[in-house]
Amino acid sequence: GAVVSQHPSRVICKSGTSVKIECRSLDFQATTMFWYRQFPKQSLMLMATSNEGSKATYEQGVEKDKFLINHASLTLSTLTVTSAHPEDSSFYICSARDQGGGEKLFFGSGTQLSVL
Amino acid sequence: GENVEQHPSTLSVQEGDSAVIKCTYSDSASNYFPWYKQELGKGPQLIIDIRSNVGEKKDQRIAVTLNKTAKHFSLHITETQPEDSAVYFCAAYYGQNFVFGPGTRLSVLP
Numbered sequence: 001g002a003v004v005s006q007h008p009s010r011v012i013c014k015s016g017t018s019v020k021i022e023c024r025s026l027d028f029q030a031t032t033m034f035w036y037r038q039f040p041k042q043s044l045m046l047m048a049t050s051n052e053g054s055k056a057t058y059e060q061g062v063e064k065d066k067f068l069i070n071h072a073s074l075t076l077s078t079l080t081v082t083s084a085h086p087e088d089s090s091f092y093i094c095s096a097r098d099q100g101g102g103e104k105l106f107f108g109s110g111t112q113l114s115v116l
Numbered sequence: 117g118e119n120v121e122q123h124p125s126t127l128s129v130q131e132g133d134s135a136v137i138k139c140t141y142s143d144s145a146s147n148y149f150p151w152y153k154q155e156l157g158k159g160p161q162l163i164i165d166i167r168s169n170v171g172e173k174k175d176q177r178i179a180v181t182l183n184k185t186a187k188h189f190s191l192h193i194t195e196t197q198p199e200d201s202a203v204y205f206c207a208a209y210y211g212q213n214f215v216f217g218p219g220t221r222l223s224v225l226p
Binding site: 004006032034041043044049091093095102103104105106107108109110 | 150152157158159161162165205207209212213214216217218219
């Protein structure tokens with residue numbers, strides 16, 4: 001299956017700092033990538049849809065100025081959590097649709113963010 | 117919009133037994149239904165999927181069935197093994213987005 005690489009897998013930062021998470025499709029091109037947030041023992045909560053070369057579409061209640069998404073190429077999308085606070089601590093997961101593979105959606109390995 | 121329900125929320129089976137997880141969706145426009153397995157601390161992994169023009173699909177010990185009329189689909193795992201223990205999510209492809217069920221925590225007891 002297609003591979004989506006996400007880095008870092010775990011990050012600990014101080015309150016007020018910014019953290020960047022990278023999501024790469026390694027063996028396919030992805031015009032659309034999705035960013036999810038997952039709380040312990042809960043389902044995936046869609047944060048935003050990232051389209052290559054255009055602005056991301058954010059879900060209701062997600063602050064676009066806090067969660068900056070950039071999708072500069074067909075294989076790379078980044079999520080930057082700006083001025084992180086403890087309440088931003090969570091498991092963040094990216095996913096990508098294989099442009100040539102129809103609807104199939106592949107996930108990265110996730111990033112555990114802990115804000116002290 | 118689409119809404120996906122999933123049952124049961126937790127499931128414990130003895131090794132070697134079968135496990136069945138059921139999902140229902142609300143919008144008949146949904147036409148693609150993947151299943152994901154998520155192990156602790158990892159991202160979800162696509163394990164099987166089915167399109168709306170197919171009623172059943174099988175891949176070794178895993179099978180998925182779809183009833184379009186009733187708007188429900190199920191995941192069947194036969195001969196369960198301890199490594200099948202994980203959280204399983206169903207999803208429905210609606211518009212340009214995926215709507216996920218709340219997940220089922222499967223425990224396979226040795």
